[in-house]
Amino acid sequence: MRPPIAALVVLLLVVAALTVIGLGGVHAERVPQAVLNGEQQIAADTAQSVRTAIDVEASTVRRTANAYPATSASTPTTALQALTSARKAVLGKALLDPRTGKLLAAGGRPVPLAGVDVVQAASGHGAVPPRLVTSGGTRQLLYFARVTLPALQEDANQDQFQAPSRPDRQWLLVVCETLPALTTYGDGRSAEVLDARGTALATTSDGAASPAVTDSGLPAAAARAANGSGRDTDASGSMLGAATGSRRTVAGWAQVASATGPGDTDNLGLVVLTSRAVPTTTAAADYSRFALEAAGALAGLALLLGLVLHFFVQRPLLRLYLSAGRLARGATEDGPGAFEELFRPVPVHGFGELARIGRALESLRLQLLGESGPQELPARRGPGYRALAVVGVVVVACWAVPMIFMLNRADTATAVPVPVLADQQARTQVAANRIRQSLDQSYTDLSDVAAGLPGRSRAAQTEVLRHTLADHKQYRSLYLLDRSGGITLRVGDTPLRTLVHVPDGGGITTVNTSGRIPAIAAYAQVRAVKGKAPAAGVVLFGEIDVKALNSVLPRPKLGSVWVTNDENKVLAASVGYRAFQSLPDSGLTRLARATQGAPGAAGTATSAALRTSSGASVDAAAPLAQSGPTARLGWHVVTAEPAAALQIPAVQAEQRTMLAGILGLTLGAACLGWLHVVVIRPLRAVAVLVERLAGGDRRTVLHPVNHDEVGSVTRSLELMRQALAERDRAARSGHTARPSRSLREQTLQR
CATH class of the missing domain: 3.30.450 (Beta-Lactamase)
Known part of the structure; x- marks a missing residue:
């Protein structure tokens, strides 16, 4: 009985202390922490863009070097020209002998190799990482790639290369470029x-x-x-x-x-x-006073409930426990002292079940003395202790419900600082730019592949597509279409397309309008070459794996990210979604529509603080691209970050107020429910049994269930039942008897 009551008081006091600590620590700073966190994430997003640009450039240089069709007739000059002719951003280029560092060919500006140990850099088996060097007072990047070619033996008397006489060897390609442009x-x-x-x-x-x-x-x-x-x-x-x-x-x-x-x-x-x-913020926000008032109110309620339960449940039950034990001793033990226990009336304390049990015990006392026979007790009236537990829950709820639903509610329109909205919008634009770069790179890679297909045999074209699929993980399927729209050559998975058409030009498009997986594809024309074998198809399609696109979307503290088409249907997302479904909230749809510009225009980014079914959030939308192959699609990027994840004072105060209310209500209901299970419900059962016993039921055995106060009362009642049953049997046989000691011991053991 004591643990539930003590736990109720202690836990509610703990919630009161947590309320003071949690809400007392919320203060409005001159520059909110959410603004600092947003700038940190913008720097991280920008750094990722720079990192991605460098990684893409390094892998492109290596891929070009690996794909170079070197022969025994290749010279450093022709190889260098072929390797870098399509690269417009190259400042300088060079081919080196990786064993000696000797310059074999160069072009453009001089490549700043001072301070770069070429032999050591090329000695490893893995890829040579880029280097940051200084040239003309500016910092530039050097990209390296190994060019494998048949072994060439240099003639000492002639500046030419003859037939191979040793196993394959390598040249080291060095490309000098500026740092990637910042956006x-x-x-x-x-x-x-x-x-x-x-x-x-x-x-x-x-x-x-x-x-x-x-x-x-x-x-x-x-x-x-x-x-x-x-x-x-x-x-x-x-x-x-x-x-x-x-x-x-x-x-x-x-x-x-x-x-x-x-x-x-x-x-x-x-x-x-x-x-x-x-x-900077000038408005002060201090929740210390509110925290003290709320904590004081909860502490007062905790002490009040503790006192009520102590005086109306704990003390009456303890007195009842003592009275039942006294009557059991008087009924079962021998001697004048034990018999005198029966002459002391049983006080009736409390109300409800305890009062019923007390009245029944008094009736049993009189029956044990022989002053009265069995009597039917009046039916119970009025509320019992279960009603007291319900009232206790209601009292705690009177404090908790306003904390959860009414107090310290943040105004979404004003709680979120303007810089936080601006940061969410900027990060959404960065995300849109990152997705655009990924799609543009897919189109550029596919265009390069399409340019190399004309003039090749079907087997050679198949091999090129297979190598492309292996090198570019973003593609799930590559295929060629003829002029009727039929697929003439395919590698990879089965195409998802449902639209059969042969588009002109090149770009990015969707090739289905329904289904479980959106099919986004890059396409490029395959030009015919005069005098060479015709291509197997006129358009090369590369379906982009939506999983690869989804993996580009997530960023820390950006929230959920969706890519939508011109009809605001979801094509890709950082969270679970169904293809071509609408955005999860109408407010997000309105925000996406607000970014749409005039016909033919890309539109502008926008942001807003919305309160949706899942709570307040900071949302933004931006067009996917202003230019390039994806500009005419009319796609958008929409983001939604829950305001609860941002360190905004008003939102923090709302969260912690709600948390305090939830904790108080949960712990209060749990402790009172515990009291109901271990005390109130057993008391209700004992009250029914003792009233039956007082009414003459001597056959129903009373089994104690718990080893507590209620269980002790039940054991005492069982001893009294046995004593009354033995007396009734003796009365029927004409003798006066009391329970034997062995019977009493068996009862106590049971």
Whole structure:
């Protein structure tokens, strides 16, 4: 009986203390933590874009080198020209002998190889990672790739190469390029790529020049923080910069390094720094007083419930337990002292079940004394202890329900700071740009493949498509269409297309309008070559695996991400979805429609704070592309981050208020339910049995179920039943008898 009551009081006091601690720690800062976190994530997204661009460029250089059809007649000059002729961003290029580092051929600007140990770099068996070098006072990237060709023996007297005389050997291709271009979003935001010393290698800004650019201490601080976290991770962080009037600079930094294992960017030591001046918060928000008032009210309720249960349940039950034991001793033990126990009346305490049991015990006492016979007790009236438990739950609910549903409710329209909305919009634009780059790269790769198909035999074309499918994991199927739309050559999985048509030109499209999986495909024309065998088809299609596209979407603290078509139907998502379904909330659909521009225009990004069925969220939508092969599709990227995941004071106060209410109601109901199970329900059963016993039922054996106060009362009642039954038998036989000691011992053991 005591543990449920003590637990109820203690746990409610703990909830009161947690309410003070939780709500008392919510304060409105000059720059909300959510703004700092948002800038950190923008820096991380920008760093990922830079990392992806470098990785793609490095893999493209290697793939081109691996696909080069070297022969014994190939010379360094012709090979270098063939390997780099299609690359417009190349500043300088060179072919080197990896064994000696000797320059075999060069083109464009001189390749800055000073400080690069070519022999050591090419000595390993894996891919040679890019290097960051200085040329003409600017920092540039060197990409390396091995070119395998038949062994060539150089004639000492002639500047030519003759037939092979040794096993295959390699050349080392070196391509020099500038750093990938930075793209920033958000008016007034600047972005910089820093080296390990904090020197800016590339800078860009969106909109008006930001005061953050003049905060010269931020780059050095970002470089120190990045160096302190190691060079082979994708660590990120945020900082506060200088204040100018009512605005303060917020900066985020992130390493350009792989988080999943060794990568091409790990040893470059590059750091991305983004910064923006945001208005500071002047409105104070302090929930300490509310926390104290709410905690005081709950503490008062806890003590009140504890006192009520102590005086109306615990004390009456203990007195009843003592009275039942006293009567059992008087009924079963010998001696004048034991018999005198029967002369003391049984006090009736409490109400409900305890009062019923007390009245029945008094009747049994009189029957044991022989002063009265069995008597029918009146039917119970009025509420019992179950009603008391229900009232206790209602009392706790009177405190908890307002905490859950009414108090400290955040106004979605004003609780989310404007910079947080701007950050969500900027991150959505970054996500759209990342998806666009992925789709554009798929189209570019497919166009390169389509350009190499004319003039080849069917078997050679099949081999090219197989190599392409193996090298480009984003494709699930590659196939050629003839002029009637029929598939003439296919590698990979069965196509998902339901639309049979032969489009002109090239780009990105969807080739189905229903089904379980959206079929997004890149396509390019296969040009006929005069004088050569015709191609097996006129259009090359590459269906993009939607799983590969879905894997590009998730980003930390961005929430759910959806890619929708021009009818706002979902094509890809970072969360579970059905193909071509609508967005999960009508507010998101309206937000996506708000980004749509005039006919033929791409539209503009937008953001808003919405309250949906799942709670408040910070949402944004952006067109997928302003230009390129995906611009005419009219697709959008929509994101929704729950406001509960952001460190916004008003939202935090709402969350913690609701949590306190839920905890108080749950623990209060659990403890009172525990009391009902172990005390109230057994008391109801004992009340029925003792009233039957007082009414003359001597055959029903009373078995104690629990080893507690109620169980002790039940054992005492069983002893009294046996004594009364033995007396009745003796009366029928004309003798007066009392229960034997052996019978009493058997009862106690049972």
